[in-house]
Amino acid sequence: MTIKDIAERCGVSVSTVSRVLNDHPDVSDAVREKVMKVVQEVHYVPNNSARDLVKPQSNTIGLVVRGIGNPFFSQVIHSIEKATREAGYTLVFHQIPSGEDEIAAGASLVQSKKLRGLILLGGCFDYSREQIAVLKVPYVCCTYSNSFGGLKEGTYSSVTINDQKEAYRAVELLIRQGHKKIALLLDSKQDRSISELRYKGYRQALADYDIFFDEELVEETGKFDMESAYEAMRRLIWRRDDFTAAFVIADSMAVAAMKALADEGWHVPEDCSVIAIDGIQMSAYTVPTLTTLVQPSEELGTDSVRILLDMVENKAGNCHMELETSLREGGTVLQNK
């Protein structure tokens, strides 16, 4: 089946079919509909090889995802994939465990796949200039920035929320409900990453409201996963039973923490209020619904792709975007009596 056959079937010219396939505006809706119907019926696939020959470079960008099984990333990945496709580019996808080196993985992908740019989703916050130098194409840090590293602001791009500020906001919300003994569940206090930034926000909020910082109310999970969060919350409960609220740094960990509270006979929110950051779909269906600060997952993906392609196509240089969360009021935060 060629474009000529389709034109014959539709009773239109070959150039009309071509205009429809290339999304040109000067085609009537009726003709477009007629042509697309036949294209779909015969499962026609345009032959791009001739077009590819005259193009100097591939239209492919890469996505390296660091952190497997993070449900928040699924939403961002989908948004990146969609925005890439809509811009006429193809996405090569590579996922690595949290402990691995996303820069080496990205550099290897760039070289073997002749990529024109790279999106790093969920990487380290502390790159050095030497380390990042192996990336020979434009790149965007998605969901994080270089808070702990040595990169100058104009030399890289990022799209992220302000982790410290948003953590502050979550804790402040608990404080305003009268809570003073607020537990914190986090990956690690010193991971030079998201966990450390959110820890800073927690400390800052307590300090600003003159609330005593009680180190024993902070529990590190050690790993960013649900199982570790569940175990950490149980350790916390065995050690202390006097906190009235908990800030958990991520939705998925908060769901696991709520399960631990339930298994130990605590009621949420009556015995303990819970708040988190992320806004994954699943946490809207816990009983009660998790109160959380929702990250703009779609914008995180879309803006990353736009900024990257602007650089790839030499339309703009490096750029940093800070996005805001929005509060989803679930049923897990109660006023402290």
Place this chain on the structure above:
Amino acid sequence: MTIKDIAERCGVSVSTVSRVLNDHPDVSDAVREKVMKVVQEVHYVPNNSARDLVKPQSNTIGLVVRGIGNPFFSQVIHSIEKATREAGYTLVFHQIPSGEDEIAAGASLVQSKKLRGLILLGGCFDYSREQIAVLKVPYVCCTYSNSFGGLKEGTYSSVTINDQKEAYRAVELLIRQGHKKIALLLDSKQDRSISELRYKGYRQALADYDIFFDEELVEETGKFDMESAYEAMRRLIWRRDDFTAAFVIADSMAVAAMKALADEGWHVPEDCSVIAIDGIQMSAYTVPTLTTLVQPSEELGTDSVRILLDMVENKAGNCHMELETSLREGGTVLQNK
């Protein structure tokens, strides 16, 4: 930094470094460790362009995922990605909404990316031979087979559970606990797909145990998502309050259904037992833990990649694998009094 520099730094020959980088067996562990340490320190990326030149084809396969936001797929995608990488291949990733044509998407990807093979994750169960003919490379249907289509068994490959049999097993489990009024929550009774197969399993189990089939206890969600499942369970509750158990065809939908039950004042499992199929991580953290038949997500991915690459490398032909689920006994199934 070249391979020669690394050899000098390590005090070994260039060919030794090459053997380490290419994972040859004839290198001692001590030497391998020494070389890899330097490779990691300097973030060395092997230059494959010369190697690529002599290869007739790319080492790239494609993954088309149909159905966005299905958390069960995340686990399978990760397993496919890992197995592909470990086999020395690269994965190109493409995700489309449930309503779109995965064959056209796959064919387009094969052509533009010169793919050697394709994995289709979550596609239609009713391909015709004409429809599938546009795929010019080996492909594997992952998590589904051609149950409703016209393909001859030897002409395509699949890795999947037996949906009808597993649904039968889930319902049988409820029956053995004394339940007779068993509700069913599913996408659609006639979708020529997973939902229809699981519906058949439900009907068969009722029939085999001489239980009256009550059409009013079957509720279609219309869409495969949590929001639709939540609304469907509410419609069911408003219509009928006499069922003692529910089989929900997927974990994510079951989590939403349990939320609907809770919001209407029902207690799980005291007022209604719930069982599902999938075994996503999140459903292990509901309160109580969801009882479900766990799909072997890792094997689904690994076996799909192995079967595909065996075909790509002409080691084997088309092949069908039927995998089994395993029961996770949570706390959502209770004996009917």
